[in-house]
Amino acid sequence: MKVLVVDDEQTILETVETKLRREGFTVFTAESAEEGMRIFRQAKPDLLVLDVMLPSRSGLDLCKAIRRDSKVPIIFLTARASEEDRIAGLDIGADDYIVKPFNLGELAARVKAVMRRSGIENPQEVIECGNIRIDPKTHEATIDGRSMNLSPKEFALMYFLAKHQGQVFSRDTLLDRVWGPESFVSARTVDVHIRWLRERIESSASNPQRLVTVRGVGYKFIG
């Protein structure tokens, strides 16, 4: 889930970024409206956090510009608690409003709340391939109807591979997409998790049929 934060104060930018990353979001930052617009187009974030007061072009302008193309949810930050700001923001189509200085936990909570309201939650599809079934809603992975009892990482990895069955992923790619772009983890860690997954879904450990190694490249799951 990608969030773009636009604010001209570096310290705010950094603390917000850290907090949101810690909450599991992929965070992009920009220090001006122009930069924000550019990154918005490139990164296609799922939610925006905009400072109302920006040096050249105001956050409200940026909001207007973005609203022409997109219905992405927007949360405003403002130093003043003035009514005009609030009014202008909500009129333009902001989804929420936070007055600086704000509590970081509150910001994170609002980001999540807005996402939930806007119905952007992860599409939570059930994945079935052969005798394996993975339901992210109940967070249950079963093989032949029996629970696989996966740990969080195992579940995430299994879900990702099953969702893109057949496709090969390098260890680095898996780290990026399953562990998250923030994680600084040795690539060999993936091997260990693959091993644990094989223990659950492969009948013959020495000859994997479904979690297949592609030597020199990575791993893939065959449904």
Place this chain on the structure above:
Amino acid sequence: MKVLVVDDEQTILETVETKLRREGFTVFTAESAEEGMRIFRQAKPDLLVLDVMLPSRSGLDLCKAIRRDSKVPIIFLTARASEEDRIAGLDIGADDYIVKPFNLGELAARVKAVMRRSGIENPQEVIECGNIRIDPKTHEATIDGRSMNLSPKEFALMYFLAKHQGQVFSRDTLLDRVWGPESFVSARTVDVHIRWLRERIESSASNPQRLVTVRGVGYKFIG
């Protein structure tokens, strides 16, 4: 799903009515507290949208009067963002709060959110799963026919989990949807309430069968 909107400004009344109708609600409108009370009794709406400032009798008074008879969810509209209003409203038993002028989409979203939180999607539905029965009308939860003697929060949490049985919810989501979006409570608070619920419905405390922990994610109830 019926919504009653009470506001003395006709323009607001009309735009809100149009929007909510478009969203699939059956809308009733009133321009004064007295009229609102009358229509409330007749139409029995599932949710109220009340302006705080009304000519003769204030929206807060109307809210109080209605609260004596009913637990219908109420969303307040106010021109001022003052804290006192907010506090007064939430004290009386409002479910949410919107500052005028507001974004119509936001209003619709909040109406839906409040309905979801209040569990009104299927108004006052009795939930039964296995030997557990939860009746929100009488506010009674029984297991094997014996009352579980739940506190208010315990009841709300139990009801929510039972209503969405099988589905996993993070602590944050539970806080948002059971405690409400305005509450800033430590996530670990959920643990304690889960523990208390387990005391009532689990035979073996060390090995929960129904209120299951999904490590790294949250909790779910298995019916």
Place this chain on the structure above:
DNA sequence: GCAAGTGTTAACGATCTCTTAACCGAATCT
């Protein structure tokens, strides 16, 4: 005002999970 009940938080320990490093064998390259 007092007592009982309720909700929240902090702390600690127990448990589970993740990561790393090391070693070994298998595959690949020269």
Place this chain on the structure above:
DNA sequence: AGATTCGGTTAAGAGATCGTTAACACTTGC
């Protein structure tokens, strides 16, 4: 064949998460 790279496996320690309890503030009803 020998060297080298790559992947499999294991175990141990670090780290995160969860369960549980107790203390406290707060509310409610008597």
